[in-house]
Amino acid sequence: MSKRLKHILSIIAVALFVSYYCSTTMFVHTHSLDWGQVTHSHPYQNGHTHSNAECNSIAQFSLFLVTLYTPTAICAIGYIIIKRFGSNISQTHS
Numbered sequence: 001m002s003k004r005l006k007h008i009l010s011i012i013a014v015a016l017f018v019s020y021y022c023s024t025t026m027f028v029h030t031h032s033l034d035w036g037q038v039t040h041s042h043p044y045q046n047g048h049t050h051s052n053a054e055c056n057s058i059a060q061f062s063l064f065l066v067t068l069y070t071p072t073a074i075c076a077i078g079y080i081i082i083k084r085f086g087s088n089i090s091q092t093h094s
Contacts, residue, residue, distance in 0.1 A: 031055055 027041040031050055038055040040062065050058070 024041050027043050028039065029041065029044065030037050030039040033052060033055055035052075038050075038059050040058050
């Protein structure tokens with residue numbers, strides 16, 4: 001992979017992380033419904049509401065993201081560790 005492409009991808013990764021972090025920490029609020037509570041975040045003005053269907057969709061989407069994110073994060077961390085320390089491990093056992 002070229003140096004320029006790595007630089008561009010790293011900028012995109014940082015931008016995605018910052019936007020995700022801001023959107024999940026700056027506008028958090030909870031909606032209480034008959035079947036439970038949904039906590040989520042998005043920019044909003046005071047007094048906004050969501051229908052039961054919207055809250056159900058938010059809950060399902062959040063579950064999907066957590067289900068997708070966890071194995072992806074584990075694989076990414078494993079890949080980074082192997083790339084960083086893999087050559088040291090193989091040299092130690094030779």
